[in-house]
Amino acid sequence: MIPFPTVDGLQALDERHAVFCERIEDPLALEHGKFHFSAKDNLCARGFQARAGSRILKGYRPPFDATPIRKLREIGGLLIGKTNMDEFGFGTFSTNSGFGIPRNPFDTERCCGGSSGGAAAAASLIPEHLSLGVSTGGSISCPASFCGVIGLTPTYGRVSRWGLIDYGNSLDKVGLLTRTARDLERYLPVISGPDAKDPTSQSQPVLDMRGEVATVAVPAEALVGLSPEVASSFAEAVKELGRNGVKVREVRMPSLRYAIPAYYILATSEASTNLARYCGMRFGVMNHEFDQGFNDFFSETRSEDFGPEAKRRILLGTFSRMVGFRNRYYVKALQVRQLIIREYRKVFESCDAVLTPTMPFIAPRFDEIARMRPLEMYQADFLTVPPNLAGMPHISLPCGYSRGIPIGMQAVAPQWAEGSLVSLARSWEESFHYRFPEVTA
Amino acid sequence: MKIGLEIHVQLPTRSKLFCGCSTSGDAPNSSVCPVCLGFPGARPFLNRQALEMGVLIAKFLNCKMSDRVWFARKTYFYPDLPKNFQITQYDSPLGVDGHFMVGEKRVGIWRVHIEEDPGRIRRVGRSGEEVAMVDYDRSGIPLVEIVTAPDMTSPAEARDFLTDLIIELRRLIGVTGEEQTMRVDANVSVGEERVEIKNITGLKNVERGLRSEVTRQTKMLAAKKRIVRETRHFDEERGVTMPGREKEFEEDYGYIGEPDLGTYRIGPLAASMAIPETPLVRAARLSKEWGIAAPAARQIVLTDWALADMFEALAAKVGGEAAMSWTMGPLSSSWKDLREKASELREDIIGIVTAVTSGKMTDSEGRMRISALPSGKEAAAPGEDAGDLDALIVKLVDEHPEVVRDYKGNERAANFLIGQVMKAMKGKYSSKVVAERMKMELEKRL
Amino acid sequence: MDRETVSKVAKVARLRLTDEETEQYAADLEDILSAFSVLDEAPAIEEYDLGPIKVEDVLREDVVYRDSDPAELREIMGTKDDWVRGPRLS
Numbered sequence: 001m002i003p004f005p006t007v008d009g010l011q012a013l014d015e016r017h018a019v020f021c022e023r024i025e026d027p028l029a030l031e032h033g034k035f036h037f038s039a040k041d042n043l044c045a046r047g048f049q050a051r052a053g054s055r056i057l058k059g060y061r062p063p064f065d066a067t068p069i070r071k072l073r074e075i076g077g078l079l080i081g082k083t084n085m086d087e088f089g090f091g092t093f094s095t096n097s098g099f100g101i102p103r104n105p106f107d108t109e110r111c112c113g114g115s116s117g118g119a120a121a122a123a124s125l126i127p128e129h130l131s132l133g134v135s136t137g138g139s140i141s142c143p144a145s146f147c148g149v150i151g152l153t154p155t156y157g158r159v160s161r162w163g164l165i166d167y168g169n170s171l172d173k174v175g176l177l178t179r180t181a182r183d184l185e186r187y188l189p190v191i192s193g194p195d196a197k198d199p200t201s202q203s204q205p206v207l208d209m210r211g212e213v214a215t216v217a218v219p220a221e222a223l224v225g226l227s228p229e230v231a232s233s234f235a236e237a238v239k240e241l242g243r244n245g246v247k248v249r250e251v252r253m254p255s256l257r258y259a260i261p262a263y264y265i266l267a268t269s270e271a272s273t274n275l276a277r278y279c280g281m282r283f284g285v286m287n288h289e290f291d292q293g294f295n296d297f298f299s300e301t302r303s304e305d306f307g308p309e310a311k312r313r314i315l316l317g318t319f320s321r322m323v324g325f326r327n328r329y330y331v332k333a334l335q336v337r338q339l340i341i342r343e344y345r346k347v348f349e350s351c352d353a354v355l356t357p358t359m360p361f362i363a364p365r366f367d368e369i370a371r372m373r374p375l376e377m378y379q380a381d382f383l384t385v386p387p388n389l390a391g392m393p394h395i396s397l398p399c400g401y402s403r404g405i406p407i408g409m410q411a412v413a414p415q416w417a418e419g420s421l422v423s424l425a426r427s428w429e430e431s432f433h434y435r436f437p438e439v440t441a
Numbered sequence: 442m443k444i445g446l447e448i449h450v451q452l453p454t455r456s457k458l459f460c461g462c463s464t465s466g467d468a469p470n471s472s473v474c475p476v477c478l479g480f481p482g483a484r485p486f487l488n489r490q491a492l493e494m495g496v497l498i499a500k501f502l503n504c505k506m507s508d509r510v511w512f513a514r515k516t517y518f519y520p521d522l523p524k525n526f527q528i529t530q531y532d533s534p535l536g537v538d539g540h541f542m543v544g545e546k547r548v549g550i551w552r553v554h555i556e557e558d559p560g561r562i563r564r565v566g567r568s569g570e571e572v573a574m575v576d577y578d579r580s581g582i583p584l585v586e587i588v589t590a591p592d593m594t595s596p597a598e599a600r601d602f603l604t605d606l607i608i609e610l611r612r613l614i615g616v617t618g619e620e621q622t623m624r625v626d627a628n629v630s631v632g633e634e635r636v637e638i639k640n641i642t643g644l645k646n647v648e649r650g651l652r653s654e655v656t657r658q659t660k661m662l663a664a665k666k667r668i669v670r671e672t673r674h675f676d677e678e679r680g681v682t683m684p685g686r687e688k689e690f691e692e693d694y695g696y697i698g699e700p701d702l703g704t705y706r707i708g709p710l711a712a713s714m715a716i717p718e719t720p721l722v723r724a725a726r727l728s729k730e731w732g733i734a735a736p737a738a739r740q741i742v743l744t745d746w747a748l749a750d751m752f753e754a755l756a757a758k759v760g761g762e763a764a765m766s767w768t769m770g771p772l773s774s775s776w777k778d779l780r781e782k783a784s785e786l787r788e789d790i791i792g793i794v795t796a797v798t799s800g801k802m803t804d805s806e807g808r809m810r811i812s813a814l815p816s817g818k819e820a821a822a823p824g825e826d827a828g829d830l831d832a833l834i835v836k837l838v839d840e841h842p843e844v845v846r847d848y849k850g851n852e853r854a855a856n857f858l859i860g861q862v863m864k865a866m867k868g869k870y871s872s873k874v875v876a877e878r879m880k881m882e883l884e885k886r887l
Numbered sequence: 888m889d890r891e892t893v894s895k896v897a898k899v900a901r902l903r904l905t906d907e908e909t910e911q912y913a914a915d916l917e918d919i920l921s922a923f924s925v926l927d928e929a930p931a932i933e934e935y936d937l938g939p940i941k942v943e944d945v946l947r948e949d950v951v952y953r954d955s956d957p958a959e960l961r962e963i964m965g966t967k968d969d970w971v972r973g974p975r976l977s
Binding site: 258336 | 892902904908916919922925927929931933936939942947954955959960963964971973975
């Protein structure tokens with residue numbers, strides 16, 4: 001059987017749970033051409049609740065499939081469950097869920113990373129399993145690196161967001177967490193493509209799975225503030241890439257220092273409007289105290305059923321777009337995003353990818369997380385936020401282990417160049433041996 | 442006195458602004474989908490027709506057109522608003538700084554933008570404690586909002602503005618339901634301070650609401666009382682404006698861009714659009730081109746677009762004055778019946794009128810023939826075709842020189858010949874026409 | 888970012904906070920916003936877009952279509968006689 005902690009990480013419905021466990025024990029039980037996959041809980045699917053890690057959506061059964069889920073189901077995919085996450089994606093450690101906390105398969109005292117923590121745990125634990133994840137500011141890269149799996153975040157607009165419960169609409173991207181490059185090759189083309197239900201998916205060029213990473217740029221700014229084990233693993237990985245014939249250049253990207261504030265302001269500005277709809281009417285938690293005035297009625301449900309981090313981000317986002325602050329925060333953040341995109345484009349004139357560690361430290365223990373201030377948590381995203389803000393595709397690959405705990409590196413490619421990242425993943429797994437946690441029967 | 446208006450008019454599209462739901466729902470919550478209900482994970486997709494109609498209106502109102510526009514989220518909490526934000530336009534309206542002429546009066550247009558309508562609330566329960574029952578069929582219905590400068594100086598002027606605007610929009614984009622469904626916020630200041638009357642439905646109520654508010658402000662000023670800047674609403678039943686419910690606090694809409702929609706290059710679109718001639722523009726042109734009085738031109742155009750077509754065709758043959766009197770007289774009075782067959786009867790009508798104006802037919806004969814046209818009798822029109830009649834008259838007059846002689850002293854002498862003609866023609870021509878023609882022929886011989 | 892501002896923002900966002908929460912969020916947001924003031928140093932550029940990629944003139948034709956069942960949606964919303972129930976309006 002699977003160890004207890006992973007059950008926490010996967011909230012499969014009861015009747016599906018048996019199927020799920022069976023698949024884990026014998027993935028080949030699936031007929032030829034079929035495969036199993038899980039989806040982060042903010043992706044809507046018929047037959048499952050979609051709660052996005054929030055109590056305010058408890059009991060909500062969406063009346064439609066998210067486009068990427070529909071496409072996977074159409075080619076024979078069996079959705080075996082929804083994976084736990086930080087409430088609406090608000091977190092770096094998946095500790096902000098309204099439904100328990102997933103634990104790291106390598107060390108159950110440590111977190112999975114977030115916000116796609118359950119997705120990363122599933123990909124790490126279950127052989128041949130595909131996890132659909134979602135990244136707004138690093139929510140695929142971070143848990144992939146903490147759980148020792150591959151996490152691919154496509155270009156913004158590559159995968160339709162129809163059916164994705166919004167965090168920040170200009171930042172949200174559906175992506176894949178898996179053990180192998182082969183799965184990326186198989187399933188990225190399936191979930192990609194323009195969708196008549198998402199205007200922002202309509203501008204994409206055709207997905208080109210060719211391309212390679214011959215030259216990488218390492219920004220000096222990314223090497224500051226790393227834990228020693230991450231610094232040394234990353235240095236070793238860079239050397240290994242060099243031995244494989246990849247050219248490595250050091251570059252400077254001074255605008256990256258603006259990425260964290262710009263990201264958090266944009267993401268929370270958008271989130272605070274997206275979350276306005278959760279008010280005790282229409283879907284999710286229903287307030288039946290109709291004899292209250294509407295302001296009290298709305299405030300009651302929202303105060304009771306949003307978690308503390310959701311409230312923090314609603315406050316930050318609401319403030320950032322209020323009269324008198326809007327230009328200084330919201331509008332400025334929009335401008336800074338363009339600045340950072342320009343800086344990436346300049347770097348990409350002379351290299352194929354920007355390479356950094358994924359997270360500045362290995363998966364922290366829960367007691368360490370409890371001592372962190374919100375700002376410290378936000379700042380932990382300083383390597384994953386920039387490509388997310390710029391809508392650039394990126395991939396996190398396992399690149400080392402510190403006392404058995406995985407460490408990841410992240411490669412960022414120009415917009416629409418996912419193909420080169422997949423080819424990097426393929427060549428990397430030939431030279432670097434991935435380890436996976438043992439599932440005891 | 443200064444009055445400015447914010448007018449919301451529904452754009453007559455088949456589907457809603459951001460989803461494929463029909464704009465004509467019947468039973469409550471029957472024309473709804475995850476998009477217009479704001480379900481998690483659903484997202485908007487802009488209706489091309491609505492954007493184009495909005496652009497056409499802005500251009501028609503002589504606005505300076507934006508090159509690129511986007512949408513914005515206006516966040517406020519109310520039970521009729523599914524997402525608790527409304528998708529509207531904030532920092533990039535379709536057009537700004539336009540104007541609209543009401544007769545000779547120029548009313549400035551500050552901005553034109555499009556937005557989605559919220560749902561409809563039915564209030565249920567005891568007065569003062571009503572709860573909301575909501576129908577979201579209206580949620581996502583496309584609206585255009587037109588904001589005027591405070592250029593109107595009386596409630597009557599505001600009414601005239603709205604009347605004329607709706608006349609034009611009806612033709613321009615096919616607005617239906619006009620007066621009843623138009624929703625207006627009106628700003629009015631008799632003295633220094635401005636009061637906003639929110640959400641008045643229908644043109645008549647706008648004028649009533651404004652009149653009552655003007656009276657209220659005037660009385661207060663006369664009594665040397667201060668007018669407070671506030672939002673009021675118009676109580677249709679009592680015909681007075683009442684203070685709006687005191688809001689707990691000033692709502693901060695916190696506008697941000699709508700990231701799900703992207704941007705729209707309306708500059709080239711606007712430049713490529715031709716504005717069709719609207720009724721009041723046409724009336725002004727007719728008045729100027731044919732020298733007829735403005736009210737007459739307006740009446741012709743507003744009676745029916747095809748009647749104005751008829752007028753123009755007639756005017757080209759017989760001049761503006763005659764065309765106007767025929768159009769406003771006999772044609773207007775039979776128009777209800779003529780309308781259907783207006784295009785096929787067009788030549789007949791022109792024939793009759795030219796016959797009259799050229800003196801070949803009497804006025805009353807012409808009128809009679811026109812009123813008889815729709816029934817299909819008297820298909821053979823006189824006029825140029827009355828060759829057989831003229832030939833017969835000439836023949837008879839030639840044969841009876843005594844009648845010409847007697848006619849000099851007594852016009853009744855003609856009656857003998859008229860009788861002969863009527864008998865020979867078996868009622869094909871009316872006695873009036875025959876008398877007219879006979880008279881003309883006899884006069885020639887004197 | 889003081890408690891008064893946090894209270895005001897919370898009201899706009901329809902969140903009811905306890906005194907402790909107000910205090911805590913005021914401290915958190917103060918911490919966060921003072922770190923974020925680095926944004927003021929970012930070079931000003933005029934041009935900006937709503938998202939990271941260019942999405943321009945994406946429109947749908949004015950065609951009525953239905954791919955969900957209003958009856959199912961009404962059921963999710965818990966309607967009463969097909970009307971969605973809401974709170975008091977005053």
